[in-house]
Amino acid sequence: MRALCWYGKEDVRVETVPDPRIINPHDAIVKITSTAICGSDLHLYDGVIPTLEKGDILGHEFMGEVVEVGSEVKNLKAGDRVVVPFTIACGNCYFCMKGLWASCDNSNPNAWMLEKAYGYSGAGLFGYSHMMGGYAGGQAEYARVPFADVGPMKIPDGLSDEQVLFLTDIFPTGYMAAENAQFAEGDTVAVWGAGPVGQFAIQSAWMLGAGRVISIDIVPERLELAATKGKAETINSTNENVVEKLRAMTGGRGPDACIDAVGMESSGHTPDAIYDKVKMAMKLETDRPTALREAITACRKGGTVSIPGVYGGVLDKFPMGAAFGKGLTFKMGQTNVHNYLKPLLKRIQKGEIDPSFIITHRLSLEEAPGAYHMFREKQDGCIKVVLKPQGVAA
Amino acid sequence: MTQNNQGQSPTAMFEKIWPGKIDQNKINVGDYERIGSVITGSVFTLYGLTRKSWLTRPLALIGGYLVQRGMSGTCALYQAFNINTARQGGNTNATLHANRAIKVKRAVTINKPVAELYSYWRNLENLPQIMEHLESVTVKDDKTSHWVAKGPAGITVDWDAEIFREKENEIIAWKSVEGGSVPNAGTVQFTDLGQDRGTEILVELDYDPPVGVIGAAFAKLFGEEPNQQIQEDLRHFKQKMEAGELPTTKGQPSGRQNQ
Numbered sequence: 001m002r003a004l005c006w007y008g009k010e011d012v013r014v015e016t017v018p019d020p021r022i023i024n025p026h027d028a029i030v031k032i033t034s035t036a037i038c039g040s041d042l043h044l045y046d047g048v049i050p051t052l053e054k055g056d057i058l059g060h061e062f063m064g065e066v067v068e069v070g071s072e073v074k075n076l077k078a079g080d081r082v083v084v085p086f087t088i089a090c091g092n093c094y095f096c097m098k099g100l101w102a103s104c105d106n107s108n109p110n111a112w113m114l115e116k117a118y119g120y121s122g123a124g125l126f127g128y129s130h131m132m133g134g135y136a137g138g139q140a141e142y143a144r145v146p147f148a149d150v151g152p153m154k155i156p157d158g159l160s161d162e163q164v165l166f167l168t169d170i171f172p173t174g175y176m177a178a179e180n181a182q183f184a185e186g187d188t189v190a191v192w193g194a195g196p197v198g199q200f201a202i203q204s205a206w207m208l209g210a211g212r213v214i215s216i217d218i219v220p221e222r223l224e225l226a227a228t229k230g231k232a233e234t235i236n237s238t239n240e241n242v243v244e245k246l247r248a249m250t251g252g253r254g255p256d257a258c259i260d261a262v263g264m265e266s267s268g269h270t271p272d273a274i275y276d277k278v279k280m281a282m283k284l285e286t287d288r289p290t291a292l293r294e295a296i297t298a299c300r301k302g303g304t305v306s307i308p309g310v311y312g313g314v315l316d317k318f319p320m321g322a323a324f325g326k327g328l329t330f331k332m333g334q335t336n337v338h339n340y341l342k343p344l345l346k347r348i349q350k351g352e353i354d355p356s357f358i359i360t361h362r363l364s365l366e367e368a369p370g371a372y373h374m375f376r377e378k379q380d381g382c383i384k385v386v387l388k389p390q391g392v393a394a
Numbered sequence: 395m396t397q398n399n400q401g402q403s404p405t406a407m408f409e410k411i412w413p414g415k416i417d418q419n420k421i422n423v424g425d426y427e428r429i430g431s432v433i434t435g436s437v438f439t440l441y442g443l444t445r446k447s448w449l450t451r452p453l454a455l456i457g458g459y460l461v462q463r464g465m466s467g468t469c470a471l472y473q474a475f476n477i478n479t480a481r482q483g484g485n486t487n488a489t490l491h492a493n494r495a496i497k498v499k500r501a502v503t504i505n506k507p508v509a510e511l512y513s514y515w516r517n518l519e520n521l522p523q524i525m526e527h528l529e530s531v532t533v534k535d536d537k538t539s540h541w542v543a544k545g546p547a548g549i550t551v552d553w554d555a556e557i558f559r560e561k562e563n564e565i566i567a568w569k570s571v572e573g574g575s576v577p578n579a580g581t582v583q584f585t586d587l588g589q590d591r592g593t594e595i596l597v598e599l600d601y602d603p604p605v606g607v608i609g610a611a612f613a614k615l616f617g618e619e620p621n622q623q624i625q626e627d628l629r630h631f632k633q634k635m636e637a638g639e640l641p642t643t644k645g646q647p648s649g650r651q652n653q
Contacts, residue, residue, distance in 0.1 A: 005649030017647040024639045055649030090637035094505045094592060106637040111629065124641065134643045144646055
């Protein structure tokens with residue numbers, strides 16, 4: 001089959017690789033009809049996530065048709081059309097039972113790697129480095145899906161791929177970010193990053209009863225989308241002091257909840273941002289938390305900072321004093337996608353949201369390497385790329 | 395005992411050559427090994443110093459270290475790996491040499507009833523499914539079984555084990571029968587944590603490494619560290635019982651096959 005493989009920093013290629021096969025009894029093989037490039041894939045593209053190996057297949061937002069199931073799979077059969085959560089969960093451990101699917105004890109075969117770095121390991125993820133399990137990803141014609149009875153959700157007829165594809169990651173991720181923000185009805189929510197996760201966080205904040213939503217980014221077309229589709233007020237941080245602007249917009253109090261939908265490779269022109277860029281380039285620092293610092297400083301006293309943006313290592317100049325001094329609450333982590341599949345599918349079916357509004361580019365799998373470059377450089381108004389491994393017309 | 399032997403012990407001998415340099419409390423190298431260390435070290439030093447090649451020069455350094463190690467009876471490498479070949483006696487189990495035994499203690503919590511876990515483990519022939527280094531376990535009778543394991547460097551080792559104490563759903567204690575190539579003894583304890591918190595499994599294991607203490611030290615260096623090994627075994631037990639399979643990515647496609 002054809003698959004997008006990683007070979008190094010800014011080096012991804014579509015190659016012919018062997019087809020996946022059933023390895024464990026709870027596996028299924030899915031023929032992929034739609035697969036997306038995630039903002040977090042850019043961290044892999046930029047080479048800032050350790051333990052990727054040359055030849056690894058990327059991709060963790062995919063859906064398609066089940067073509068084969070292992071001997072122990074009971075809920076799925078060949079022909080079923082499914083979306084596949086990017087977090088892999090066994091469904092039976094202490095954490096899965098508590099709904100903390102992204103903390104599954106059993107799905108990461110390389111748990112020891114993360115235990116060395118993090119103390120304990122979370123769930124395995126598709127196409128996201130060997131410390132996250134080393135599972136082959138879904139930017140390919142086919143993928144092997146472990147614990148197929150637990151993760152994949154069948155999609156009813158009448159819904160297009162584009163309407164449901166983002167249930168695999170970014171819609172639940174934005175929704176969980178809004179939930180994690182723990183705001184009350186009528187509160188003001190500020191969202192850093194107007195990329196796909198930021199857009200879904202904005203939409204979800206409204207669903208959960210926010211009174212105002214403010215979107216912060218540096219890319220004009222993304223702010224535009226946040227304003228038109230997301231009905232958010234916007235701040236372009238290229239030409240505004242975000243903390244001062246937010247203070248002015250919120251009667252001198254600050255937003256009740258702040259969401260960092262940017263993560264470890266934040267942009268910025270402030271001295272701390274430049275310092276981080278240099279340190280990261282010299283491998284003295286793993287993450288660049290400009291947006292997070294701003295969110296902490298801007299947040300009102302006793303407010304919540306919710307972090308759906310991905311961080312991988314250790315941060316410098318983390319304003320712990322501000323966080324402590326204002327009594328902030330932090331909520332973060334990989335998305336417990338499994339919790340949100342059915343409730344969010346229902347919202348889509350009811351017409352409350354059509355997640356396809358973020359798609360700017362529909363391309364074939366063969367065009368994926370160029371798409372990575374375009375997405376990273378935010379060229380051509382690129383916000384979200386969907387790849388069609390079985391052909392664009394299909 | 396040390397008092398009686400003071401006359402011939404290397405400590406007394408080296409004390410005469412190198413007075414005041416030996417700290418009794420820090421000695422962690424056995425008597426014969428110390429003498430061997432001094433002799434080997436001397437040969438290395440002489441050879442290293444007499445040959446003019448840059449290749450052999452480091453030998454003199456290594457030799458010097460070995461002489462110092464033998465004379466003082468203290469080995470920094472042994473200290474680092476918590477090895478002691480000088481200690482005598484004090485072991486509770488007759489099948490093991492306390493001075494060489496490696497001790498492992500690891501626990502895991504499994505979200506399954508204690509009875510299910512106990513019965514899986516008590517059926518010893520199941521264990522190779524979750525313990526990567528085991529090739530097979532053959533049950534001979536209610537108490538004894540034959541174990542075959544993959545040792546370091548590709549060798550196979552085997553031993554007979556005997557369960558000398560067991561209490562259903564609580565503990566299994568075993569020791570190897572005299573004459574096996576890997577003397578070992580240990581317990582596995584099962585504790586019901588109640589309130590749907592699962593069952594805690596605690597394994598304590600002592601064993602003599604198959605190719606001596608140096609073998610284990612090297613095994614540690616090359617990542618076959620026993621604590622890590624037992625940790626992985628327990629993880630596999632948990633995965634098998636909770637998830638019904640051991641997760642793996644072996645055999646999946648990648649772009650590496652092309653190169």
